[in-house]
Amino acid sequence: MTEPIKVLTANIDKPNSASIETYGDYAAARKALAMKPEDVVTLVKDSELRGRGGAGFPTGMKWSFVPKNAPKPTYLLCNADESEPGTFKDRVLIEQDPHLLLEGMLIAAYAIGSCPMGYIYIRGEFYFGATVLDKALEEARAKGFLGKNIFGTGFDFDMTVHRGAGAYICGEETGLIESVEGHRGQPRVKPPFPAVVGVFGGPTVVNNVETLACVPLIVKNGAEWFKGFGTPKNTGPKLYCVSGNVKKPGVYEFPMGINLKELIYDHCGGITGDRKLKAVIPGGASAPMLLPDEIDLPLNFDAVMKAGSMLGSAGIIVLDESVCIVDAVWRLAKFFAHESCGQCTPCREGTNWLESILDRLERGEGRPQDADLLLDMSDNIGGKSLCALGDAAIGPVISSVRKFRDEYVYHVTHKSCLPGTRRYRRLDMPVAAH
Amino acid sequence: MADLHPDNPYAKDRFPDRAKQVEFPPEHKARFEHLLTRYPTKEACLLPTLHLAQEVWGWISPEVVHYVGSLLDLSPAQVFGVVSFYNMYNQKPVGKYHLQVCTNLSCMVSNAYDIYDHLCDRLKINPGETTKDGLYTVVEVECLGSCGTAPVVQINNDYHENMDVAKMDALLPTLK
Ligand SMILES: Cc1cc2nc3c(=O)[nH]c(=O)nc-3n(C[C@H](O)[C@H](O)[C@H](O)COP(=O)(O)O)c2cc1C
Ligand code: SF4
Ligand code: FES
Numbered sequence: 001m002t003e004p005i006k007v008l009t010a011n012i013d014k015p016n017s018a019s020i021e022t023y024g025d026y027a028a029a030r031k032a033l034a035m036k037p038e039d040v041v042t043l044v045k046d047s048e049l050r051g052r053g054g055a056g057f058p059t060g061m062k063w064s065f066v067p068k069n070a071p072k073p074t075y076l077l078c079n080a081d082e083s084e085p086g087t088f089k090d091r092v093l094i095e096q097d098p099h100l101l102l103e104g105m106l107i108a109a110y111a112i113g114s115c116p117m118g119y120i121y122i123r124g125e126f127y128f129g130a131t132v133l134d135k136a137l138e139e140a141r142a143k144g145f146l147g148k149n150i151f152g153t154g155f156d157f158d159m160t161v162h163r164g165a166g167a168y169i170c171g172e173e174t175g176l177i178e179s180v181e182g183h184r185g186q187p188r189v190k191p192p193f194p195a196v197v198g199v200f201g202g203p204t205v206v207n208n209v210e211t212l213a214c215v216p217l218i219v220k221n222g223a224e225w226f227k228g229f230g231t232p233k234n235t236g237p238k239l240y241c242v243s244g245n246v247k248k249p250g251v252y253e254f255p256m257g258i259n260l261k262e263l264i265y266d267h268c269g270g271i272t273g274d275r276k277l278k279a280v281i282p283g284g285a286s287a288p289m290l291l292p293d294e295i296d297l298p299l300n301f302d303a304v305m306k307a308g309s310m311l312g313s314a315g316i317i318v319l320d321e322s323v324c325i326v327d328a329v330w331r332l333a334k335f336f337a338h339e340s341c342g343q344c345t346p347c348r349e350g351t352n353w354l355e356s357i358l359d360r361l362e363r364g365e366g367r368p369q370d371a372d373l374l375l376d377m378s379d380n381i382g383g384k385s386l387c388a389l390g391d392a393a394i395g396p397v398i399s400s401v402r403k404f405r406d407e408y409v410y411h412v413t414h415k416s417c418l419p420g421t422r423r424y425r426r427l428d429m430p431v432a433a434h
Numbered sequence: 435m436a437d438l439h440p441d442n443p444y445a446k447d448r449f450p451d452r453a454k455q456v457e458f459p460p461e462h463k464a465r466f467e468h469l470l471t472r473y474p475t476k477e478a479c480l481l482p483t484l485h486l487a488q489e490v491w492g493w494i495s496p497e498v499v500h501y502v503g504s505l506l507d508l509s510p511a512q513v514f515g516v517v518s519f520y521n522m523y524n525q526k527p528v529g530k531y532h533l534q535v536c537t538n539l540s541c542m543v544s545n546a547y548d549i550y551d552h553l554c555d556r557l558k559i560n561p562g563e564t565t566k567d568g569l570y571t572v573v574e575v576e577c578l579g580s581c582g583t584a585p586v587v588q589i590n591n592d593y594h595e596n597m598d599v600a601k602m603d604a605l606l607p608t609l610k
Contacts, residue, residue, distance in 0.1 A: 083577065083579065085576070088579050088580050088581050090579075091580065123579065124485070124520075124522045125522070125578055127591035128593070160472040162482065163485055164481070164520070165485070165520035165521065166521030166575075167519065167520050167521060179481065180478060181478050182480035182516070183477075183516065184515055184520075185519065243540035245543055249584070250582045285538075285539065315581070317539055319543065328542075331538065335538055335576055339576065424543065424545065424546075424548075425537070429551065429554070430560050430561060
């Protein structure tokens with residue numbers, strides 16, 4: 001059995017883990033700021049660190065896209081929006097080890113040549129997390145780790161915590177940029193990519209909390225050490241969030257690539273009530289579902305992709321045999337319909353249609369062609385909308401129709417859920433106006 | 435003139451009432467001034483300024499829309515466009531305790547809808563409504579990023595994790 005590790009989570013069990021006294025004196029940042037910025041970028045490239053926000057894009061490469069001598073200031077933004085259903089790892093780092101994130105941001109800012117102000121975009125609901133970060137920033141400023149002429153190197157950097165206000169789409173990097181600028185969080189057309197034109201018109205790097213938290217560890221211990229976790233191109237310590245019908249849900253840290261089956265049955269204690277497993281969503285709500293016979297696989301970017309899904313934000317949602325799959329997919333469809341920013345027609349209209357078709361199946365009003373209609377609708381959304389939310393919305397729909405078609409058909413022919421499965425909501429509940 | 439949607443701040447009965455002109459109290463005024471120093475544009479202060487306003491008044495009334503616009507040199511339409519886009523800005527007054535039940539998938543399969551239904555039944559309100567005494571508003575919200583301790587109910591700024599109907603019942607009388 002693979003043992004859990006404590007690398008990213010090394011500090012979180014210490015008393016006063018959020019205080020700078022417990023954390024230490026930013027030794028990694030001292031080391032990095034004594035290097036040339038381009039050498040820091042090379043180090044991160046060599047570590048093969050890939051973004052933990054969802055797409056798994058190589059971090060060092062992203063940093064190297066930032067042009068030198070751009071006409072506008074360069075910005076570093078931390079994506080702490082953590083809104084992908086099933087994901088709750090960044091919150092642990094923010095609330096319990098904020099200085100690891102701040103040190104990572106300081107190093108990243110130096111490496112990309114950021115202007116003296118970076119922003120941490122934290123979802124508005126994480127009110128407590130925002131207060132922890134504000135306090136940590138105060139501590140770091142008081143020690144001179146942030147502000148002017150840091151460590152006597154002439155580098156100036158400070159950060160501001162920017163609270164979102166309840167919109168999943170602001171986790172998408174260009175939606176986030178719009179939101180920092182004070183606008184509705186509607187994604188931009190790419191190109192230009194944020195690395196060239198981002199927030200306030202300047203080159204911008206957007207990185208996830210966990211990605212940035214890896215940076216001080218890489219600087220301190222070296223790229224080879226980092227690559228010692230996991231397999232080539234899928235390196236580093238990784239936080240996995242497990243929720244749903246498991247006995248011991250929570251955040252687990254392993255070297256990148258823990259086996260999904262082992263994670264569920266050995267580390268999370270198996271399925272609640274020892275029921276049978278029905279399906280697993282391996283990478284947050286956007287990731288296509290896997291069947292029980294598909295879960296013997298390493299949880300890394302490439303292996304999950306090969307299995308037809310995605311590691312995404314490593315939000316693993318476990319569903320047992322008592323869950324009605326149509327009901328579960330309806331709930332996710334409702335989420336995407338609510339969160340669509342409304343900019344492109346296929347996504348705005350399509351996500352609402354997916355929700356209503358799934359709803360009518362649950363109400364016993366489904367039509368024989370509905371399963372195919374769902375696939376057809378999905379085909380009209382996927383790849384035909386501006387940002388990845390449209391593609392995300394169809395992941396659970398397509399995979400469930402393909403893998404549980406009999407259950408969809410049963411809803412139409414019997415006007416009810418499969419025996420032994422349940423719907424959780426009450427159909428007579430009025431829907432609140434929004 | 436055609437009837438405007440009642441949520442539109444320009445609807446006749448909601449047009450800012452001059453007699454209800456609003457202004458930040460000194461503490462919030464100071465925090466607002468500090469915000470201006472943290473961003474390269476005034477406009478970027480809009481979200482944090484609206485958070486400040488909601489802290490003071492509990493919701494973003496049409497008067498507040500106009501006030502915030504005047505502080506940041508933005509038109510009321512721009513401000514309202516942002517207010518209506520984001521879920522957390524209340525477009526009508528809410529109860530002293532805003533009971534926000536997450537019903538997204540991980541919470542749903544941990545019986546979050548039982549809590550939600552029970553709250554509406556016990557408080558005799560429909561989702562989104564406020565009890566007559568002004569104490570409670572019940573709403574269903576999307577994933578709160580705390581699925582490992584599902585189901586989760588956010589009450590004002592605080593998360594209540596690993597909830598169930600019995601715990602909710604025990605908690606309610608303490609929220610006065
Ligand atoms: C609809 C949507 C929502 C997203 N939400 C988040 C989020 O909550 N947190 C996050 O870090 N990345 C999120 N992302 C991914 C970001 O767009 C971006 O890829 C990421 O922040 C880059 O950081 P990384 O390279 O460190 O992973 C989302 C993407 C999409 C399309
Ligand atoms: S795909 Fe959806 S969320 Fe993304 S920009 Fe278009 S409408 Fe907005
Ligand atoms: S599903 Fe409720 S907190 Fe994530």
